[in-house]
Amino acid sequence: MSQTASSPQSSGKRANRWLLYGPLGAGGVIFAIYTVIWMMGANIMREELNNWIDDQRQSGFVVEHGKISVEGYPFLLRGKLMAPVYGNPEDGWEWQAERLYVDTIPYNPTRLILMPYGEQQVRVMADQGTEIWRINADVMKASLSETANAVELHNVIAAPEGGTSATSFNRISIGSLRANTYLRDDEETGRQQDIGQFALLAEAIFLDGETPERGIRITLADASIDAARLPELMDAVGGRSTYLNWQRAGGEVLISSARMVVGSGDETMPASKVALTGNLSVDSDSYPAGDLTASIADHAGLLSLLVNYDLLSADNARDVDGTLSMISSAMGEEMRVPLQLKDGRARVRTPLGGITIARLEPLE
Known part of the structure; x- marks a missing residue:
């Protein structure tokens, strides 16, 4: 009788133990597999880096660093580079920081997120001498992968040592900026990673000049732009080829949307609201070419800024102001202005012809 009564109790204890040990065992196996994945990811991350x-x-860049270590187990993969240096001697600039963190996740270690730590320095070499800019930021991130890159900035302040700069800007601040690029194949031609897509959203960018009139304030900027024949375009931008080669390959930039609220540093002057759509390329003489449509509100602030930076003569500014004021009175607060870049000139197209607003330089 006693043996028969004890059998169900023993079976129940064994069942309860399996309910406890089973999940623990499965969790241990999963944790062991994850540890292997993390270690494999760390090796891949080192290789990608x-x-x-x-x-x-x-490609001609200078890349230097101290000790490299990988940490962050078990939640993420984090590489740490001490005293990183990155620069382009040909263009005359060099960046450095106290340390650089490189984050990724174990199951996708080919996507790298770069985050500098501490104060950064940018050394700029020019004919006037060498300048050192010191940069501090609440957030500064760059994401790199084979087909997509991104940048995110928050509360960035950059200032030159000594307080003055040959660039005419004595301080640059960025409230926020997000930008990303994406490479995709051209389905019509079959060319791989031939089209680049660029998107931007930025707020509160201020470039302080020697005087308020020489400053620039951008309260809002956003853009969506596609570039065809991107490899040829990047070769031209990097000086490895010419813009004519990009043009002969059928290169073109399509501006789906580009908007900016911009004005001088003198806050008594109104900020102008400018939007652009259209296409850009180069002609056979390497001059910028294309047709654009500009939407402008409060154009006086923009014209003043162009004159302050010698991008538009005072005489041309008066002519453009008269034309835009006439168009504005007919269209209302926001006017749409057709622009044409042709034969080395930028013109405002009107029913009576065109008004030249700027002479263009050839792209080299």
Whole structure:
């Protein structure tokens, strides 16, 4: 009788133990698998980071760093580079920081997120001498992958040592900026990573000049732009080829939307609201070419800024102001102005012809 009564109790204890040990065992197996994945990801991350460094060096950039370590287990993969230096001797600039963190996740270690820590320095070499800009930011991130890159900035302040700069700007501040690029294949031609898509959203960008009139304030900027034949365009921008090669390959920039609220540093002057759509390329003489449509409100602030920076003569500014004021009175607060870039000139197209607002320089 006693043996028969004890059998169900023993079976129940064994069942309760399996309910406890089963999940613990499964969790241990999952944790062991995750640990293996993390270690494999760490190795891949090191390889991707070394590959990126090698690619940059082969492209002519300077990349230096101290000790590299990988940490962050078990939640993420975090590489740490001490005393990183990155620069382009040909263009005359060099960046450095106290340290650089490189984050990724174990199951996708080919996507790198770069985050500098501490105060940064940018050394700019020019004919006037060498300048050092010191940069501090609440958030500064760059995301890198094979087909997509992104940048995110918050509360950035940059100022030159000594308080003055040959650039005429004595301080640059950025409230927020997000930008990303995406590469995709051209389905019609079959060319891989041939089209680049760019998007931007920025707020509260201020470039302080020697005087308020020489400053620039951008309270809002956003853009959506596509560029065809991107490899040829980047070669031209980097000086490895010419813009004519990009043009012969069928290169074109399509501006789906580009908006900006911009004015001088003198806050008594109104800020102008400018939007652009259209297309850009180069002609056979390497001059910028294309047709654009500009939407403008409060154009006086923009014209004043162009005159302050010698991008538009005072005489031309008066002519443009008269034309835009006439159009504005007919269209209302916001006017749409057709622009044409042709034969080395930028013109406002009107029913009576065109008014030249700027002479263009050839792209080299």
